[in-house]
Amino acid sequence: MLRLREFYASRFRPRLTAASVRPDTIADYDRLVRLAPDPIDEDGAVRWLSSLQAAAATRNKYRRYLLAIMRYAARQGLTDHWDLPRAAEDLHLPRAWTVSEFSRLLRATDTLCESYCGVCGRAWWRSLLLVLWYTGERIGSVLACRWDDCDLSERTLIVRSPKTRSEALHVLPPDAADAIWEARGGELLIWPWPFCDKKKTLLRRVRRLIDEARLPQLATPFHAIRRSVASYVAVQLGAAVACDALRHSRMSTTERYYLDPRICRATEKAATVMPRP
Numbered sequence: 001m002l003r004l005r006e007f008y009a010s011r012f013r014p015r016l017t018a019a020s021v022r023p024d025t026i027a028d029y030d031r032l033v034r035l036a037p038d039p040i041d042e043d044g045a046v047r048w049l050s051s052l053q054a055a056a057a058t059r060n061k062y063r064r065y066l067l068a069i070m071r072y073a074a075r076q077g078l079t080d081h082w083d084l085p086r087a088a089e090d091l092h093l094p095r096a097w098t099v100s101e102f103s104r105l106l107r108a109t110d111t112l113c114e115s116y117c118g119v120c121g122r123a124w125w126r127s128l129l130l131v132l133w134y135t136g137e138r139i140g141s142v143l144a145c146r147w148d149d150c151d152l153s154e155r156t157l158i159v160r161s162p163k164t165r166s167e168a169l170h171v172l173p174p175d176a177a178d179a180i181w182e183a184r185g186g187e188l189l190i191w192p193w194p195f196c197d198k199k200k201t202l203l204r205r206v207r208r209l210i211d212e213a214r215l216p217q218l219a220t221p222f223h224a225i226r227r228s229v230a231s232y233v234a235v236q237l238g239a240a241v242a243c244d245a246l247r248h249s250r251m252s253t254t255e256r257y258y259l260d261p262r263i264c265r266a267t268e269k270a271a272t273v274m275p276r277p
Contacts, residue, residue, distance in 0.1 A: 001039035002079045004069070008033045011076075012069050022249045023165040032065045042082045049084065056087040057257075063087070096227035096260035101215055102133060108213040117192035119185040125209065127179035128191050132222065135159060135170045136229030136246050139222040143198070145190050152177050161247060168247070230254055231263035 008029070016026050037044050045066060052059050063084050070082045097105065106129060112121040131142055137159045149158040155177040157170045172180075180190065195201040206221050218224045226246060234242040234254070243254040 001041045001044075002070070002073055004036055004038045004040045005033055007073055007078065008069060012072055015072070024161075024163050024247075025249055027163065027165070028061070029065055029069075032062050033069075035062075036066065042080070042084070045082070045084055049087070056089040059087045060089065094227050094231075094256075094258050094260050095218055095224060096231050096258075096263060097215075097224050098228070098260075098263060099232075101213075102129075102225070102228065104213040104215060105129065105209060108209045111212055117185070117194050119183050119192065123179065123183035124191060127176065127183040129225070130176040130179050131157065131170075131172065132225045133228065134172055134176050135168075136226050136233075137161070137168070137170075138163070138226070139202075143189070143191050143193065143202075146188055147190055150180060150190060152181055166247065227258045227260055228263070230258035231260045234259055235264055 013026070013029070016029065037048055040048075049059050049063055049066075052062070054062075063086060067082060067084060070079055073079045074081045106126060109122050109125040109129070112125060114121040116124050128142065131137075132139065135142070135157070138161065141159050141161050145157060145159060149160075150156070155172045155174065157172055157180075158167055159170060160167050183190065193202065203221070207217060210217055210221060230242040230246055233245050239251055239255050239259065242258070243251040246254060246258065248254050
């Protein structure tokens, strides 16, 4: 059995760093090594992967990273070559918000009469949704933005991504900058949230807005905005630019999981080329 953490820290991780592997990929490797049993053998790895309470795509990612580590260990004679079974994935079409749907969601914020930490709820939600729409950033990264990160005179916003450990400077359109100005009031964070368990309460509140807008309830409504950004950018500028906009490490991730065919219409269907009988 291989002592996974010791081998990873002493041999494999320095190799990743020397090869200039992206920080978010190294972070994924670090997460795998923290979660996997140690020491580990092939049978134990199979049992661990099958017991994970995670989506098949996540289990397959851990499988891919674990195999990369073990193949490197095998080349050094520390273990045998492994062959871990791949989890079957249910492939669903990516679902984004179209611009008409997102417009309805924005209009639903006009019904809000509440406030959060002294910030008008309508302005809070409108500014947040517009920033997500124009930047494609993750909801957690945007909620962490402080007033020091924002320059409304230049209409710029700096967003930090914990996943990629990077910063991005976004130039916002006037409507987003005006919405942020209307939402001013927080002392530190632009979008303060007063409730405990931010993830659950925020999701519950946005679902009420979705119901108010009479839109379908998607499994990941905030992430659907990232798919909207990817889809509209891909249509205008190509999938490679969409990949960069979302800071993905692989373009295949963008193409497979983020491009809504209703927006992109990238794949020709049989009906478009078949002769009419």
